[in-house]
Structures are given as structure tokens and as C-alpha cells.
Amino acid sequence: MSELKAEQELVEDVKKQLGDKIVDTKIQRAKRVYIRVKAGDHRDVIKYLKEKWDAYHVSTITGVDLGENIELLYHLFAYRGNVTVTVRTEVPKSDPKIQTIVDIIPGATLYEREVHDLLGVVFEGHPELERLILPDDWPEGVYPLRKEYKLEVEEVEEVKEEGEA
Amino acid sequence: MGILDRMVKWARIRSPWILHFNTGGCNACDIEVLAVLTPRFDVERFGILLKGSPRHADVLVVTGPVTRQVAKRLKRIYYQMPEPKFVMAVGACAVSGGVFRGAYNVHMGLDQVLPVDVYVPGCPPKPEAIIDGVVKLLKKLEEGG
Amino acid sequence: MSEERMFRIPVGPQHPALKEPINFTFIVDGERVVDVKPRIGYNHRGIEKLMESKTYIQGLYLIERICGICSAAHQGCYAQNIEEAAGIEAPPRGVYLRTLIWELERIHSHLLWVGVAYHEIGFDTLFMYVWRDRERVMDILEMISGNRVNYAMNTIGGVRRDVTPEIVDNALKALDYLEERTKYYKKVTEEDDSILARTVNVGILKTEDAKRLCAVGPTARASGLKVDVRRDDPYGAYDELDFDVVVYDTCDLTARVLVRIDEVLESIKMCRQILQNLPSGPVRVKFKRKVPEGESISKVEAPRGEDLHYVKANGTEKPERYKVRAPTLANIPSVCEMLKGGYIADIPIVFAGIDPCIACTDRMLFIDVNTERKWMWTEEELRMYARKWYKKHLKEVVRERWKC
Numbered sequence: 001m002s003e004l005k006a007e008q009e010l011v012e013d014v015k016k017q018l019g020d021k022i023v024d025t026k027i028q029r030a031k032r033v034y035i036r037v038k039a040g041d042h043r044d045v046i047k048y049l050k051e052k053w054d055a056y057h058v059s060t061i062t063g064v065d066l067g068e069n070i071e072l073l074y075h076l077f078a079y080r081g082n083v084t085v086t087v088r089t090e091v092p093k094s095d096p097k098i099q100t101i102v103d104i105i106p107g108a109t110l111y112e113r114e115v116h117d118l119l120g121v122v123f124e125g126h127p128e129l130e131r132l133i134l135p136d137d138w139p140e141g142v143y144p145l146r147k148e149y150k151l152e153v154e155e156v157e158e159v160k161e162e163g164e165a
Numbered sequence: 166m167g168i169l170d171r172m173v174k175w176a177r178i179r180s181p182w183i184l185h186f187n188t189g190g191c192n193a194c195d196i197e198v199l200a201v202l203t204p205r206f207d208v209e210r211f212g213i214l215l216k217g218s219p220r221h222a223d224v225l226v227v228t229g230p231v232t233r234q235v236a237k238r239l240k241r242i243y244y245q246m247p248e249p250k251f252v253m254a255v256g257a258c259a260v261s262g263g264v265f266r267g268a269y270n271v272h273m274g275l276d277q278v279l280p281v282d283v284y285v286p287g288c289p290p291k292p293e294a295i296i297d298g299v300v301k302l303l304k305k306l307e308e309g310g
Numbered sequence: 311m312s313e314e315r316m317f318r319i320p321v322g323p324q325h326p327a328l329k330e331p332i333n334f335t336f337i338v339d340g341e342r343v344v345d346v347k348p349r350i351g352y353n354h355r356g357i358e359k360l361m362e363s364k365t366y367i368q369g370l371y372l373i374e375r376i377c378g379i380c381s382a383a384h385q386g387c388y389a390q391n392i393e394e395a396a397g398i399e400a401p402p403r404g405v406y407l408r409t410l411i412w413e414l415e416r417i418h419s420h421l422l423w424v425g426v427a428y429h430e431i432g433f434d435t436l437f438m439y440v441w442r443d444r445e446r447v448m449d450i451l452e453m454i455s456g457n458r459v460n461y462a463m464n465t466i467g468g469v470r471r472d473v474t475p476e477i478v479d480n481a482l483k484a485l486d487y488l489e490e491r492t493k494y495y496k497k498v499t500e501e502d503d504s505i506l507a508r509t510v511n512v513g514i515l516k517t518e519d520a521k522r523l524c525a526v527g528p529t530a531r532a533s534g535l536k537v538d539v540r541r542d543d544p545y546g547a548y549d550e551l552d553f554d555v556v557v558y559d560t561c562d563l564t565a566r567v568l569v570r571i572d573e574v575l576e577s578i579k580m581c582r583q584i585l586q587n588l589p590s591g592p593v594r595v596k597f598k599r600k601v602p603e604g605e606s607i608s609k610v611e612a613p614r615g616e617d618l619h620y621v622k623a624n625g626t627e628k629p630e631r632y633k634v635r636a637p638t639l640a641n642i643p644s645v646c647e648m649l650k651g652g653y654i655a656d657i658p659i660v661f662a663g664i665d666p667c668i669a670c671t672d673r674m675l676f677i678d679v680n681t682e683r684k685w686m687w688t689e690e691e692l693r694m695y696a697r698k699w700y701k702k703h704l705k706e707v708v709r710e711r712w713k714c
Contacts, residue, residue: 107524193378
């Protein structure tokens with residue numbers, strides 16, 4: 001398993017430094033590492049990765065509806081070792097709140113807003129958590145990427161002459 | 166038909182100015198519409214000119230499946246165009262919603278929102294198909310106008 | 311910010327290409343931009359949700375239509391993602407052909423962009439020239455895949471069509487022509503005063519800012535960041551190809567144009583290598599419609615930058631969750647940074663600098679901080695304003711810029 005040297009080194013380093021905060025780790029294949037943490041600890045882990053492993057690039061944040069919980073995956077890229085590190089954590093769907101990482105990685109601003117729009121996760125401390133991609137007339141409290149939201153055929157309005165707008 | 170009417174009709178057929186609007190499509194139709202305007206296909210030889218303002222346009226060329234956010238703006242643009250006005254739906258999405266049919270944020274086709282004169286199917290339609298659509302529209306103008 | 315005060319209007323020939331039309335609010339002080347706020351979503355169609363109701367094979371066709379310009383990048387990314395999750399591997403010839411389409415697409419996309427950039431600065435002759443030459447690469451793509459745009463070339467387990475020796479010959483000839491023309495455009499961009507006057511030291515994005523705001527693709531590489539998924543996280547046939555990652559460190563628009571022109575030359579080089587060394591054998595393997603429970607991340611260097619797909623499979627024919635992050639979204643914070651402190655007249659070209667698909671469709675709202683006057687411009691009006699303004703102020707602005 002000599003090809004996975006950088007990956008193993010990363011996992012061991014993170015475990016050693018932040019042992020109590022790491023719930024679980026997985027090396028899926030070369031360049032793909034997953035680290036599971038408790039909500040709240042993700043900030044420390046991301047900060048550590050950024051400082052020690054040059055993981056200053058967050059590709060995106062994925063939100064997944066697991067039923068009871070919403071899982072958040074922070075896809076980072078560690079330029080030291082060229083590894084895609086995914087930090088994953090869960091928040092309860094009944095109270096989906098998590099601390100923002102915008103102060104650590106400013107590039108995450110729009111990704112947090114996107115997850116907020118589509119899954120209703122509140123990122124505490126985000127400077128402007130406003131609507132980003134849903135239409136202006138989208139109802140409050142409806143989150144299309146949650147499993148309870150089902151696609152249906154939409155009723156369409158007739159064309160009416162409103163006169164010159 | 167008076168001489169003035171005949172002149173107006175002649176002018177309209179010889180120089181239909183178009184307005185291009187993407188209502189949430191994937192850009193494939195848009196780059197093909199653009200290709201129609203650039204040297205290889207060059208519809209300017211038919212007097213067709215792309216305009217930036219709805220108030221100058223005769224024909225509204227719409228691509229994309231009409232997202233919810235864009236529908237109101239689209240109607241507004243349509244009402245801003247002077248009469249007589251014509252609408253072309255370019256691409257499968259504008260014709261029927263295409264591959265996005267059933268998604269939560271789109272209307273299913275342009276004719277759910279505006280009256281359409283010419284449909285150009287294809288995903289995306291080839292530039293030749295778009296030119297064919299334009300020619301059909303011109304014929305319609307000649308017969309009906 | 312209040313949405314009622316702005317609306318979008320349809321605007322024309324420059325459709326610079328990508329997923330999201332955007333609405334920006336500009337706060338300006340005289341001629342200078344003070345702050346920029348983005349609002350996207352005009353183009354939001356809900357693809358990620360719709361993916362959950364499609365089978366993996368149907369998903370191929372939906373994912374391709376995220377963006378018509380980098381359709382192969384998305385579709386190829388999707389295909390290799392599902393292949394990894396399903397535990398199958400595309401045969402070498404299939405992988406090579408997939409990579410060929412990726413690189414041809416990069417040529418077409420970058421040339422399209424270069425043309426649009428010239429148009430934005432009012433150099434329409436060159437715009438028409440570039441688009442005429444771009445038709446040659448469209449011909450190759452049509453020859454190989456049967457379609458000019460949205461090639462539907464990839465499938466899970468390989469590619470759908472094979473190439474014949476005649477196609478290879480024709481493609482090589484067209485590549486020679488393209489190489490010669492691209493070199494000419496590079497020369498024009500480097501030497502022509504009217505282009506330099508509008509691009510040198512315009513829309514600066516410093517290396518630290520690019521790093522901080524997670525810029526991707528040519529935008530990052532023009533700011534001196536050597537990032538490229540093809541090199542950092544090799545996929546497809548890239549670890550077997552010889553290519554350079556193009557980096558410029560002047561951090562301005564000239565760099566962004568030159569990065570893309572140089573990348574076209576690199577892509578031509580790669581296409582030649584692929585066409586001359588095509589492995590023999592089948593182009594695809596069979597895919598059994600179900601994917602076992604699991605997850606996978608796939609990354610591709612699309613023409614505009616890193617494209618990331620994530621799939622969570624649940625053992626059925628349909629994905630549990632499919633996530634796509636297209637490159638333009640990643641570059642929006644960067645473009646806001648570039649616009650700050652610049653002139654209003656530079657907005658169209660700086661926007662176009664990240665190769666987005668926004669400027670053309672939305673009206674922009676301007677607020678003058680001194681007088682609180684508010685007004686809106688369409689992209690076309692703004693471009694006209696830019697040209698007039700530059701006629702008047704060209705000398706002083708260029709003197710000021712070239713001094714530093």
C-alpha cells in the first residue's frame with residue numbers, strides 16, 4: 001500500500017493531533033479521504049487541515065438528507081500531498097444549526113448560502129445568510145432537497161395581457 | 166392594401182430584428198444562436214440583426230425551459246415589444262421543457278407563458294435548423310402580415 | 311437588497327457561457343465601483359433534485375444539460391463517478407476518446423470565450439474571425455460524436471462511438487489549422503495597443519485573494535496559482551499525456567486572455583498525442599443498471615475550472631443524492647473582488663474575464679454613494695457607455711495603469 005502514503009500520513013497526523021475530535025476516518029482510494037467529526041468540531045479540524053496540510057481550497061459543501069439528520073460534507077483539497085479530504089458531520093433536522101467556516105475559508109460563503117437555501121441549514125455567524133438561488137416567490141420553510149419535498153407537476157398560469165408594464 | 170401598408174410589410178420581411186433571451190437553458194442553444202450570427206452561417210445577409218432592447222425588436226427568440234424566477238421578466242419583455250411581435254421557441258426546452266420536464270423550478274415550455282409562432286426542436290437545434298425556423302417565420306409574415 | 315428594483319432583459323450576441331445568469335448590485339462612487347453583491351438563481355432549474363428521480367442512464371442526458379458549453383466535462387465527470395461507485399472501469403480506448411472530447415471541448419470553449427472577450431472591448435472584427443475559426447473544432451466534434459453541441463459521447467462504462475482512421479486524419483489537419491490561427495491570436499493579444507489598453511492592469515485578482523476566495527481554473531491560473539485538477543488529481547488519460555499547466559502571474563485581464571490562448575495550444579498538443587497513440591480494443595464495458603450502496607467523488611478540470619460531482623448510491627437504479635458544483639459558482643466571489651475599485655466602464659470585460667454566463671442576461675443596479683442616485687443599465691447600454699467613456703478617457707487611464 002505504498003501508493004497511499006500521503007493519505008495514511010494525513011489520517012494519522014489528524015488523529016494524533018485532534019484524536020478526541022475525530023469520530024471515524026476512511027481512505028476510500030488514492031486521493032480520497034473521509035473524516036467524520038461531531039458537529040461543532042468541524043471548525044477545528046478544517047482549521048488544522050488548512051494550516052498544516054495547505055487545505056485552503058474548499059471545493060464545495062454538500063448537504064444530504066439522511067432522514068433524522070442532515071449530513072454536511074465539506075470537500076477540501078489538501079495541496080500538501082494532493083488529497084481530496086472530505087470532512088463530514090451531521091446536524092439534527094429538527095434543529096439544523098452549525099457554526100460557519102467563512103472566517104476560516106472565505107471562499108465558502110456561497111456554498112453555505114446554497115445549503116441554507118436548499119436544505120435549510122442555518123450557519124451561525126455567516127455574515128449574510130440571504131436567499132441565493134431560489135426564486136423570490138419561493139415559500140419560506142420549504143427546502144427542495146429535503147426528502148419530504150416531492151416533485152409534482154406544477155400548475156401553470158395562463159397568459160394575460162397586463163398592458164404595458 | 167394601401168401603398169404604405171405594403172411598404173411596411175416589405176420592410177418588415179426584409180429586416181426582422183431579433184431579441185435573444187435565455188430563460189434558464191444550458192447555453193447550448195445560445196451558442197448555436199450566436200453561431201448563426203457569425204461568419205459561417207451569417208443570417209445578417211437576410212437583414213436579421215440582433216438587438217439589445219425589446220423596444221427595437223420584432224422577433225423574440227427564446228431558449229431554455231423558463232425558470233420560475235425568469236417567467237415574470239420574460240412577460241415584461243414581451244409586453245415591452247412593439248406590435249406586431251413574434252415569438253420563436255428555440256430548442257427542446259423552450260418547446261416542451263425538454264430534459265428538465267418535471268423539475269421544481271421550471272415551467273414546461275415557453276407556450277405555457279407566451280404565445281409562440283415558430284417552434285424549432287432539437288437539443289440543441291443545429292444552426293441550419295434555426296435558420297429554417299427563421300425562414301418559416303418570414304413566410305408566415307409574408308402570408309399573414 | 312430589494313429585488314423589485316431590478317429586472318433582467320434579454321441581451322444579445324455575447325452569450326459568454328455558463329450555468330447561472332446573475333443579478334449584481336453595484337455600489338459606485340463616481341466612476342469607481344465600491345462594492346458588489348451577487349444574486350444568482352435565474353437559471354436554477356433544480357437539477358440535483360430531478361437527478362434523484364432519474365435512473366443512472368437517464369441521468370447522463372440530464373447532467374449533460376447543466377451547461378451546453380462544458381457538457382462533456384459534466385457528463386464525463388458523471389460517468390467516471392458512477393463507474394467508480396459501481397466498481398467498473400472504462401477500457402483504455404474509451405478513456406482516451408473521452409479525454410479527446412474533453413480537450414476538443416476546451417478548445418471550442420476557450421475560443422468562444424476569446425471571441426466574446428474581444429467583443430466586450432469593442433473589437434468585433436476579431437470576434438468574428440475567432441468564431442469563424444472555431445467552426446473548425448465544431449466540425450471535428452460533429453464528425454466524432456454526431457452533434458455540434460451536447461455530444462452525448464460518454465456513457466457509463468466508456469464512450470458511445472468509436473473513431474475511424476479517416477476521422478483521425480481529418481481531425482489532425484483541422485488541428486494544424488487551429489494551431490496556426492491560435493498563435494496569430496496570441497500575437498495580436500500581446501501586441502495590439504487597443505487590446506492592451508483595455509486589459510493591462512484591469513480587474514486585478516491578487517494571488518492571495520485567489521487563494522483566499524477559492525478561485526478555480528484559468529481564473530486562478532492567471533493569478534499565479536498553479537492549480538489544475540488534471541495535474542493535482544489525474545483522471546482519464548491525463549497521467550499518460552505530456553502537457554504543461556499554464557500559469558501567468560500578472561493577475562490581470564491580459565493574463566486571463568493569455569492563459570486561455572496558451573491552454574488552447576496545450577490542448578491541441580494533447581489532442582495530437584491522443585489521436586496518434588489511440589490504444590486498440592473496445593470503447594466501453596457493460597454497466598448493470600444498479601449501483602451498490604456507497605459514495606464517490608469525481609473531479610474534472612472543466613474549461614472554466616474544477617468541476618466536482620458527489621454521488622450517494624443506495625443500491626437501486628437511482629441515486630440517493632447527486633451533487634454538482636460547477637466552476638462558475640466558485641469564481642463568483644473572485645469576480646466581485648476584481649470589480650471592486652475598478653471603473654464602471656470595465657465591468658463588462660472584467661465580468662467576462664471569469665468566463666461566466668451572466669452579464670448578458672441581467673440588468674444591473676447602480677447606486678452612487680454621494681448622490682444616492684439609482685439607475686439601471688442593460689449590458690448593451692453598459693457596453694456602449696464603456697466604449698464612449700474609453701474614447702474620452704483612454705489616454706489618462708492608460709498612462710495611470712502602465713505607470714504601475
